[in-house]
Amino acid sequence: MLQEPINRRSSHISAEHVRRCSINLGFTTLASLVLPLHSQPTLKNISKAALLQKSAEYIKWLQSERQHIQEEMEKVRSEITELNNTINEYQQQLPATGAPPARQHSSHLTDMFDDYVRSRTLQNWKFWVFSIMVRPLFDTYTETVCTASLEDFCRTVLLWLEKHCSLPIFRKRSVFREV
Known part of the structure; x- marks a missing residue:
């Protein structure tokens, strides 16, 4: 124990x-x-x-x-x-083509175009006359062409060419048609 x-x-x-x-x-x-x-x-x-x-x-x-x-x-x-x-x-404001709104997209291109016209006009004043004729065409380009992708660009450029750059359209737009 x-x-x-x-x-x-x-x-x-x-x-x-x-x-x-x-x-x-x-x-x-x-x-x-x-x-x-x-x-x-x-x-x-x-x-x-x-x-x-x-x-x-x-x-x-x-x-x-x-x-x-x-x-x-x-x-x-x-x-x-x-x-x-x-x-x-912002995405809802984009058009169906995917291109940015024309105002934002074209403002940069428009500025570049205007700068180019200024510089060329200083070299030769005749360029200014040419720029007046080309400006409406340029505006339609910036409104129509989409640069979201290479495919969109090719497709929209071709559409733009058909709609705005055909020979009959150029004849109608000619500023000095009856000179």
């Missing part, structure tokens, strides 16, 4: 030792997660109460960071939704 209390006591001591080792391992792991690496004191230099306090502060900071990130994500989601709506509005 004396043997039984000794075995019980021995197994209790062993279980307590395992429990303390487990707790100490937990505190060591907690210290490695919470305390900065460059100033990480050993677990012996910091009390377990102080370690628990620092852990609570760190958890509060993480929660605050998480909240800040969630708010930032919500702002970004809102911006994405707003941008998608704007994109959809």
